[in-house]
Amino acid sequence: MTMMTSSATSRHWTSLFSMSPERRSVLIAIGVFLGLLAVVDFISSGPLSYFDISFLSSGGATSAIAAIGQTIVILSGGFDLSAGAVISLVNVVLAQGMDPAAAQTSVLYWTCVGIGVGMLTGAFNGVFIAFFRLQPIVVTLSTMFIIQGLTLLVMDKPGGFVAPDLGTFYLGDAIPGWLPMPLVVIGVVLLAWLWLKNTRFGTAIYAVGSDPDAAAAIGVRVKITKFLVYVIAGGCYGLAGVFISAQTGSADPLVGNPLLLSMFAAVVVGGTRLGGGRGGPLGTVFGAYILMMVVNILLVLNVSAYYSTIAEGTILILAVLAGSISYSSTFARQLRGAQAQFSAWRQGLLPSQLDRTDRRMKMPSLAAGKPAVAASFLSRNSETIRYALPAYLCLIAVIVVTQFWLGRAILNPTYWNSLAVLSTFLAILALGQGTVILTGGLDLSVPWTIGISGILLAGIVNGSDAALIYALPAVLLIACVIGLINGIGIVVLGISPIVMTLAMNGILQGFALVYSQGTPAGFASPMLRWFMTGKLWTVTPVVPFMVLFVVAAVLLLGRTAFGRRVYGIGNGLRAAQLSGIAVGRTLILVYVLSGLCAGLVGVLLTGFSGQASLGMGDDYLLPSIAVVVVGGALITGGRGHYLGMLGGVLLLTALQMFLAGTTLPYATRAILFGLVVLGAVMALREKRA
């Protein structure tokens, strides 16, 4: 969102920078890529041979092809979390379908099967997003769970057989000694995109991504465009799945999942704006190869394992910064703004330095005579209720099902206590992540903010209640500083929230590893453990704390100036700026709040488990986003109520508790989980597009 300012305010500046921002960022991505290639050439033992090029090209091809699909989705203003899962699904389908005894395998046939499977999943996404008008992030999140379940049903462990013919074709040479096949495959996909881009449909993608309402007004068929975008993207993931099958010669149901986050990084490094309308797959391809090359450079330099995520995170930030260097970049504008403010201060022209007489226009007081009739509670809050209600209705349904299936739920105080305790973590994260989402951002640094907070706390406290008194504020302060750095990167440097927080997550992971030397020491103090697992009469002490937290959260977002500013920014950054909201300061505070919430969760989780562990926050990232959206918030910002998010938290937790109590296989559970989340948001769909 902060990235868009560069296009909105770009002036006519007669220089190199006068080209369109899109073309510039692609050129810069290519420049960074060539620079890295030169570095690899420089530091590796021999000159770059054809073999090196061929091996580099096949190494990055899977993520490059998948990232092309993701780019098209993002161009149309969407978001696709199911990409990694589709790659795994295609991988197992191919391995299961191929006959190891067959002498010859048709490369074309199986490529079509792979692309077809991908397109089918894309169509599933597309139907819900385009025709039911559901939010892409939550639809694709549900699809991700469903597809992961299906994948495990097809093949529950690594194995299977992918014909070597496929590998020979996809990893071989198009022109021996000159052109490796992976580059040809990527080239073909890019050419297909170039053709598509120049059709009416291609224009429609950019139009829908820039402004769906305007696009609809000039006659673009928004629904069908969105639908097709997901189908095409699915096809790309399918092709990536075929490629990875060829590369590995077998199947692994988990192979695609870790590709997801780096895919987004590739898209952003390649110069495509999250939120839609600007960028393109060419930059993405270079973005994917840039990220891959970083790995190779770290390998050649033999950077210690502990520091590799720090290095990657830093490089990600630098790459994006390099891509945005220009007169109109956010950082440059910030500098000019600061300069202007300083000179105004010297001349005594700042508003705060002027004399403080009330210059407002005098209005005759109309309301003096009759007291205003307050609108009824229902009509004032009808929108909030409409969006928050589905989560609570689904929650009731899940609890009733639990009662009938497992017994012992509604009348069992333990059930309610467990529900409250287990919800605590997500409820706290929902405030931080929810506030960030309300402003139109996203905080991906949650997992390792949790991790490092927990590890630091356990390390400092080491079982002593006395140490808790200073350790707790210290750890929470550090969490705030993490948020502050996120906020500064996003506001002052103008880095997109996803990139900034993703990079921060990697950097924090590195710090956690360095601090703990790989095995976190120490454990929670008795008081903290009692707080999370003890009993105060019949409830765990954290439950009353939770109630207070919810009240405070509702007041913070609903009754304070800060809360109103957050909604203001989410509803329109420019409008908020023009109406005098200190946008930058508010945004920074929002990320500080998110950091603080994640830090608090780290502390509480440490108390809950008795000790901290690396990766303790990993399971909380996607749920923290899901609960916010299931609770009725809009991922693009501006709409949502904390009580709705709380409903989402309770729903997801109750659902997990129900599933854990059954003996259904994991695959079935994943599918059910996805379906219920999808069902819950069905009720949230917009009345009109």
Next chain:
Amino acid sequence: MGIATTIRRATAFACLASSMAMISHADAAEKHKIFLSMSFIGNDWQAEAANMVKAMAAHKNYADKIDLQVQVAGPNAQRQIQQINAMVQAGAEAIVIFPISPTALNQVVKNACDKGVKVFAYDGEITEPCAYNIAIDQEEAGRVTAEWLVKKLNGKGNIIAITGVPGTSVDNLRTKAAKEVFAKHPDIKIVGEAVGMWSQAVARTELSKILATRNWDDINGLWMQVGCFTANSMQLEAGKKPEQLLPCAGEGSNGGRIQMLPAGTEAEGATSPYAPLGAPRISYASPPYSGALALKLAVDAIEGKDVAKKTVLPLPLVTNETIKLCQEGTWQEMKDGCNAFKPSIVSNPGWFASIFSDKTPEIGLNAALVGQPEN
């Protein structure tokens, strides 16, 4: 390429490398170049295994022989493929791998083998025939622990099963073997099953979810890949006495081992729940020394000795009958039969205690803790 370029490159490389301060240049040429490709370093097991590999490389028998470089691939098989390729390019003589996937690496491993590189996989397995595999028999692990639990319950009772990471072969083999055992005893009922991701923290969350609709009194035993330590702690929190703890078949963490010691045993630094409780347990583990052993065998293979393609490690099993506290944790002491470490030395109860092998006298407790070999 001219000599000038070579020198320029070499100098640049040296500068970069020394600024990173991570490489030892001294007669690197005479040493065997061996790479270690690990998976995600973010868990105790991986860190311990890495420490032990480093300790082995630093031992006086090997310090002059090998130049070891460590890389981490994260959870991403794609990246491991890329790393292995890069290692081959960099002139590796042997590559020791913690394989992220047993199948995804096959092609790249075959490629490495064809270039004469010895590839050793530890803990996990690589199905490509040219790779050397060093691991325990996962099916045996699942079967033996399930049989122990059935025997402990006299073939009758309600149990909870906490599995590992779904979709991995290790989890699949263990769980399937255990379920086959339970299926033979119709009176054993699995009343709750959850995915534990091999993490004590996840085990606690999942057990809390299961116990929201059940009661500890309805449950007779637990079969967990990781989490017995947590399960015992939770029973104590729920008001159970140490002698009422349920039998639990599970992992070889030091916390769990300490809990197995008879209640009242003197163990320096013990605080409940990380304390001797006499908890009825069988403790098994995928031993973290397997990487160090793989390194040792890799050197043997480079030196032309005959090394078997498949090394099945003996399954480390400890029960209440065989549990014994170590004083120092030297290799010699462990050889004499001790298998749990004082909380004052190992402060993290999730730390894996199965570090002894009669084949690795070079490494003891200090190797696993801080990467220091035995003398």
